[in-house]
Amino acid sequence: MTDETIATFTGNRTTYIKEHVMLAAIGSVAAVGVLMAMGNEHAWTGVVGAVAAIAVRGVYVASEQIGQDWVLTPTTLVSPAGVRIPRTEIAKVRTIFSAAQVITRTGDKYMIKYQSDPAATAATIEGARA
Structure with missing residues (x-):
């Protein structure tokens, strides 16, 4: 006897993107804060690094995470x-x-x-x- 399906829950692409934008924003603030605390004159590079890192991760695992x-x-x-x-x-x-x-x-x-x-x-x- 097989059970009937009541509901199927799949990851939502828009929600995935929104969550990664939020992570990039938080990461940017944290990275700039750390670089400023260290006295780095180029603290803005923290924004670039954080956004790039989260973007690469987001693209790399999107199909795996959303397809579950x-x-x-x-x-x-x-x-x-x-x-x-x-x-x-x-x-x-x-x-x-x-x-x-x-x-x-x-x-x-x-x-x-x-x-x-x-x-x-x-x-x-x-x-x-x-």
């Missing part, structure tokens, strides 16, 4: 790696930035990343548990 599908059935939540989490073992679902974090009764934690509406993702999983 989580599948919710009446009995389980299945990760992209095929890990089956019985819904009876899900203790809590909470949101962290653009992710929904699933916490099991044994303390294992799983992140469903780059959700356009992580609260809705969490609510769907919580609703399936009820």
